[in-house]
Amino acid sequence: MSTFLKSQFIARWKLLWSSPLLGNVGRVADQRRKKTTLITMIRNEKGILEIFSAHALSLFDRIILVDHLSSDGSREYIKLLWEKYPNIECYFFDEPGYYQSELMTWVTQNLVDQEMPGWIFFLDVDEFLPFRSKEEFDRKLSELDSFPVISMPWLNLVPLDMESGDVISQFFLEPPQPSSYHKIAFQPSRISSTSYFIAQGNHALFLGTRSSKVKFPARDSFPIYHLPIRTKQQLRGKILHGVESYRRMGSDRRGKMGSHWDEIHQIMEASSLTNELMAGIAAQYGGTLHPPYERSLDELREAGYRELQMEISFLQPPVSFADIAYGHGNALIAEEGDSRGEIRTQTINRRIEFNRSKHSMQIVEHTTSHNSKQLLDARRSSLHLTL
Known part of the structure; x- marks a missing residue:
């Protein structure tokens, strides 16, 4: 039955791409720029x-x-x-799994309009698109407009400096070939079925259900700069959190x-x-690791790796982590008649709650308030510095 469904899907897919109607739709859509949405999951x-x-x-219109x-x-x-x-x-x-x-x-x-023309991307925080401007990014997407799903291979970069964690001024070793692992982006308005899901890792889009599914074909496009390993501390934290999160899924894994x-x-424990071990893991990241696990930078160069400094688009400067120390990140509301100079801070937290038994989700908003004289003093100091 699964084989039959897959063959039927492929046949319909070929008919779809041979249709002159779809080609006309693509040309019309090219006349206006489509909105881009980025969805990113973050942990530490x-x-x-x-x-x-x-x-x-x-790069993105909505994040x-x-x-x-x-x-x-x-x-x-x-926040x-x-x-800002x-x-x-x-x-x-806050689901631990x-x-x-x-x-x-x-x-x-x-959270995204399924009928409005536009692209949805799924990037992790260690993934960067190889474009130097939004205009360059949009032009590339317009060339790919007729494809519902695109595939972007990883370029697993190996940092030359494994202590600083720097990204922009850092030099990396770039592999001679992209990874066999890809991320996807897609246009919901071009997916005819409303029954689809995004695969774990954001590596594919499937039509159907998790028990009966067909992988949607994706058009090869541009690569993604992938920086999975940057420092020893970062790697340890990444792996420990990942292992624990999967363990907490229990039988759902x-x-x-x-x-x-x-x-x-297991390799890190042993x-x-x-x-050299970090370089070897970065070079094989995503797939099954084969010994010897350690690779020197010179060995990678001999294998065809070349030095690269990422040339990517970014705004300068964004807000800083240092701003958190000044109490920013809360909506500040002055209370009248408060002689102590305290203010009430109001924080709105939007949580996505997950019901494991039903595998359903919903948004729940929580609003918390508290008094904080220190927060007011910090804000005043910040204002004086700004003025």
Whole structure:
């Protein structure tokens, strides 16, 4: 039955692309620029979140950020972004399991207009698009307008400096060939079926249900700069959080989901985390790791890797993590007649709650208020500095 459905789908797919009607639609759509939406899931990304946000703001019309239990200030930072930039929305997802597929699918289908022409991208914070301007990005998308889904291969970059965590002024080693792993972007208005879901890792779009599905063909497009490994501390945190999040899914964990994190964790437990091991893991990231796991930078150069400095679009400057210390990130409301100079801070938190038994989600808004004289003093100091 599955084979029959797949063959039927492929046949319909070929007829679709041979249709002159679709070609005309594509040419008409090219006459106007389509809106772009970015959906990103975040967890403890303080080291790279500022530059990623600056990159995203320079390219996308709408940005939806979902924090997954961050404890390093990332959650407070995206709240600052939400307050400062009208095209940014932030939500909190406090389910301990790593339900990325369910979350991305729900956000896509419930927060984005499925009929309005436009693109939806799913980028992690360590992924950057190879465009130097929004105009260049939009031109490329207009060339791909007739394709409902596009596929973007990873270029897993190996940092030459594994201590600083720098991104913009950093030099990397670029592989001679892209990874076999891809991310997808798609146009909801060009997906005829309303029954679809985004795969775990945002690597594919499937039509149907999780028990009976067909992978939607994707057109090869441009690569993504992928920086999965930057410093020892970042790598340890990434892997430990990933392993624990998948463990917390229990029986909901399907197949080999997250197995690459388990494998990296086992290798790290059995070995000393050297620069050579980090380079070797970065070079094979995403797939099954094959020994020898350690690779020197010279060995990678001999294998065809070449030095690269990313030339990407970004706005300068975005809000800073330092702003969190001054109490920004809350809506400040002065209370009349308060002789102590205190103010009431009001925070609106939008949470996406997940029902495991029903595999359903909903948005719940929480508003909290409290008094804070220190917060007022910090805001006053900030205002004096600004003026």
